[in-house]
Amino acid sequence: MANIPENLRYTKDHEWVAVDGDTASLGITDYAQHSLGDVVYIDLPRVGDKFGAHEAFGSVESVKAVSEIFTPIAGEVIEVNDGLNDTPEKVNADPYGEAWFVKVKMDNPGEADALLSGEEYEEYLSNNG
Amino acid sequence: MSSDNLKKTPLNAAHRDLGGKMVDFGGWDMPVQYKAGVIEEHLRTRNHAGLFDVSHMGEIWVEGTDAIDFVNRLTTNDVTKLIDGQAQYSALTNENGGIVDDLLVYRFDCDKLLLVVNAGTTEKDWDWITSHKGDENVALINASADYCQIAVQGPDAIDILQKLTDTNLSEIKYYHFTTGRVDDVEAIISRTGYTGEDGFEVYANAKYAEQLWNKFLETGRYGEADGILPAGLAARNTLRLEAAMSLYGHELGDDITPLEANLGWITKLQKGDFIGREKLAKQKEEGVKRRIVGFEMKQPGIARDGYDVYIGSEKAGYVTSGSPAPFLKKNIGLAFVPVDSAGVGQELDIDVRGKRLKAEIVALPFYKREKRAAA
Numbered sequence: 493m494a495n496i497p498e499n500l501r502y503t504k505d506h507e508w509v510a511v512d513g514d515t516a517s518l519g520i521t522d523y524a525q526h527s528l529g530d531v532v533y534i535d536l537p538r539v540g541d542k543f544g545a546h547e548a549f550g551s552v553e554s555v556k557a558v559s560e561i562f563t564p565i566a567g568e569v570i571e572v573n574d575g576l577n578d579t580p581e582k583v584n585a586d587p588y589g590e591a592w593f594v595k596v597k598m599d600n601p602g603e604a605d606a607l608l609s610g611e612e613y614e615e616y617l618s619n620n621g
Numbered sequence: 622m623s624s625d626n627l628k629k630t631p632l633n634a635a636h637r638d639l640g641g642k643m644v645d646f647g648g649w650d651m652p653v654q655y656k657a658g659v660i661e662e663h664l665r666t667r668n669h670a671g672l673f674d675v676s677h678m679g680e681i682w683v684e685g686t687d688a689i690d691f692v693n694r695l696t697t698n699d700v701t702k703l704i705d706g707q708a709q710y711s712a713l714t715n716e717n718g719g720i721v722d723d724l725l726v727y728r729f730d731c732d733k734l735l736l737v738v739n740a741g742t743t744e745k746d747w748d749w750i751t752s753h754k755g756d757e758n759v760a761l762i763n764a765s766a767d768y769c770q771i772a773v774q775g776p777d778a779i780d781i782l783q784k785l786t787d788t789n790l791s792e793i794k795y796y797h798f799t800t801g802r803v804d805d806v807e808a809i810i811s812r813t814g815y816t817g818e819d820g821f822e823v824y825a826n827a828k829y830a831e832q833l834w835n836k837f838l839e840t841g842r843y844g845e846a847d848g849i850l851p852a853g854l855a856a857r858n859t860l861r862l863e864a865a866m867s868l869y870g871h872e873l874g875d876d877i878t879p880l881e882a883n884l885g886w887i888t889k890l891q892k893g894d895f896i897g898r899e900k901l902a903k904q905k906e907e908g909v910k911r912r913i914v915g916f917e918m919k920q921p922g923i924a925r926d927g928y929d930v931y932i933g934s935e936k937a938g939y940v941t942s943g944s945p946a947p948f949l950k951k952n953i954g955l956a957f958v959p960v961d962s963a964g965v966g967q968e969l970d971i972d973v974r975g976k977r978l979k980a981e982i983v984a985l986p987f988y989k990r991e992k993r994a995a996a
Contacts, residue, residue: 529642529654529658529659529855530658530659530660530661532660532923532945533921533922533923533945533952535921535922551974553923553945554659555659555660555855555859555944555945555947556653556659556855556944558923558925558974577921
């Protein structure tokens with residue numbers, strides 16, 4: 493059963509969002525890392541890159557597959573977890589903690605409220621997983 | 622996902638019990654990886670032992686006084702050079718010199734050969750071979766469904782298998798085989814494999830598949846940190862890629878000749894006539910226009926199957942197989958490039974989903990195992 497921390501918001505593309513004022517941290521969920529298998533490479537944007545909601549901002553790669561990652565909220569990248577590619581296996585081991593991908597300054601902080609709660613994401617997984 | 626219409630090997634339930642992630646592989650319900658994951662399965666095979674279900678491969682017997690001449694006429698390698706108990710890597714070619722399939726030819730006797738062909742091309746090969754039988758004195762038998770085939774690969778493979786057979790495995794040279802008993806089951810024991818490691822492929826009656834599979838796991842100490850691990854299709858692919866072994870449908874195909882695929886070494890133009898020989902002799906004389914080369918990524922990113930290869934700003938070829946290499950800890954691949962840009966050190970630009978990333982041609986194989994000191 494996938495791990496789904498209660499204090500985060502989620503998307504149907506299996507990203508998690510942690511909101512702190514007008515800053516959002518993003519990563520992929522436990523379900524996503526499990527589906528991908530051993531992660532070997534993460535293609536991340538640069539600080540200063542701007543994205544609209546639902547835009548692809550990078551990709552996560554396993555040995556066999558490439559999976560695009562989408563930002564559910566519009567904003568500007570203010571921090572990137574650059575060191576993650578030295579230890580990509582962290583995405584499998586600690587998807588909600590050490591394997592955060594980017595921190596984004598949200599254009600509209602309210603946008604995060606429209607994302608799925610932990611309960612809603614869990615329901616989505618049981619209907620679609 | 623329903624696997625109802627997919628073919629299953631006799632080990633299907635065993636794969637599921639081991640936590641195998643099942644996928645459709647050319648119409649077969651096969652495990653792409655198990656619980657340990659592709660990287661661990663790959664590394665364990667290089668460092669200790671991996672266990673592979675290859676029962677989906679095809680087995681075709683060719684028996685009769687014309688067996689050797691018949692197979693020699695259909696394949697590129699020289700069957701007349703085999704001795705009893707020896708196998709050779711070879712290719713079935715069409716009239717254009719293109720590869721119908723790559724295969725192993727085993728000589729049991731002067732009138733008994735076994736052809737082992739790829740899973741996805743078994744039917745195609747059977748039709749090809751039977752349709753080319755004229756009035757030669759040969760009987761052809763498609764025995765694919767009768768056999769299971771299990772590969773034990775890695776430096777510990779010989780020790781594990783030796784515990785289950787009285788056959789002296791150290792006397793079986795590479796690309797040689799014998800018949801014997803494994804766990805008291807009649808089997809063909811072949812010192813061959815698709816990983817670049819030492820190891821064996823064991824063929825037995827399909828009804829003994831689970832018995833042998835479980836015995837290998839038990840004897841190999843599955844569950845211990847240095848014990849045998851079952852390895853799925855993903856690890857099978859990364860292992861063969863590091864060893865620069867070809868995969869049909871990637872480096873090999875109906876429109877690819879063995880000379881283009883670096884298989885000149887199994888193409889014996891002097892042996893006499895075989896299908897496609899004329900075209901291949903001409904190609905050898907004129908020189909190939911394109912060649913398979915190995916490359917290493919020089920910028921972060923992974924070039925995958927089918928990606929376009931550029932030399933400067935010119936589109937020059939494409940990636941036939943590309944992947945991370947878990948043992949070498951690099952991102953590598955095989956690609957077609959024009960023959961005059963095929964030298965080691967040549968810089969390539971590979972289109973990775975819209976971004977051009979730098980790669981460099983390197984010598985093959987990417988990985989070569991260390992020879993074990995003679996006992």
